[in-house]
Amino acid sequence: MDLFQSMKVFAKVAEIGSLSGAARALDMSNPSVTRHIGDLEAYLNARLFNRTTRRLSLTEAGTDYLERCRQLLQDLEEATLAAGSSAAKPAGTLRISAPVSFAVNHLGRVLGEYGQRYPDVALDITLSDRMVDLVDEGFDLAIRISRIRDSALVARQFASARSMVCASPSYLKKQGTPRVPEDLASHTCLIYSYQATRGEWHFSRKGKTHIAKVKGTVNANNGDLLREAAIAGMGIIVQPSFIVADALRSKTLVPLLSDYDMASLPIYAVYPSRRHLSAKVRTFVDFLLERFGENPEWERDLPA
Structure with a gap:
């Protein structure tokens, strides 16, 4: 059994979803592809595909093996390329x-x-x-x-x-500007769902920690959406500088509480x-x- 070749065949069958399609892609006969899959299943003592007359799908064992198989094939491919060169070439x-x-x-x-x-x-x-x-x-x-x-x-x-506190000029005109972190409790804040301290924003100044309890009507798991909501005047956000930088430069958002630090x-x-x-x-x-x-x-x- 050529284990490397059988792994290549298995990965191609999983990618295309059919034995005949993999045979055409690999320029092999259908019986040869079937034999490689059978040999690999016998070698692993596990069924890799569920087969019906209309459908071919990976088993749980097949799904697990496919991820490792792809990694091994990529590593072998790169090792082969590197062996033919005095210096490994990215490929x-x-x-x-x-x-x-x-x-x-x-x-x-x-x-x-x-x-x-x-x-x-x-x-x-x-x-x-x-x-x-x-x-x-x-x-x-x-x-x-x-x-x-x-x-x-x-x-x-x-x-x-940097983590940055921002709001739109329109929001600040209507609701006022927070001067200290504790002021945020009376403002509408837009909450990032994946934040570790959800519902609390932590600040520090001159060695003292300030914890702002925040709440609002919008929770989302995407910072870009929250930025756009803040630009629309819906509330105050804390987001990384790589999300809000362009909005700050264009002044559609205004930085707040700049005298206080947040964790980088x-x-x-x-x-x-x-x-x-x-x-x-x-x-x-x-x-x-x-x-x-x-x-x-x-x-x-x-x-x-």
Whole structure:
């Protein structure tokens, strides 16, 4: 049994959803594809597909094996390419998980530059604000905007962002301007659902902690939506500078409580700990650090 070939066949069948389609894509006969799947199931002692006359679907074991299989095939592909060169050349598919707002507002703008440098790397990007499992879900790398607690991951900080309190001029004209954090209790605030201290905004000044109890009529799990709601005059928000920077520059939002500090947000590239870091991951992490670095674009020219 050629295990590597059987894995390639299995991944292609799972991708296309049919044995005959995979056979055409791989330029193989239908019996040959069927034999590879049978050999692999016998080797694993597990059924990988549910088969009916009309439908082919992955079993639970097949779904789990597919993620690991894809990662192994990508690693083998890159190892093969590297073996033929004196220096590893970035190639293959780089699977990335990234937060929605950061990716839409900033990551998308710079991908073309990376692609020009490394044309042999294909980018497969999934946008999600949930904490994905890199190994189980087959991701090479994730961008995370939070403290890293998983010791099994390598985390490299490539930028940071400030938490900023903002509101529209129209809202402030009607409701007044808060002067201290405690004033926020009498204002309408727009709440980010994934915030760890939901319902409380924490500030500090001269070594003293201030906790503002906040409430409002809008809760959402997306910072871009909350920014637009704030621009429309619906209330006060706390959002990262990379989400509100353009609105602050255009003065559709106004910064508030600037004399008080809020916790900064570290932005990391994280990837599974491996003895040999692949060239595609290494170059992408280096690119993020180079492109954003110590003075990222969202921190430039902001009003005081």
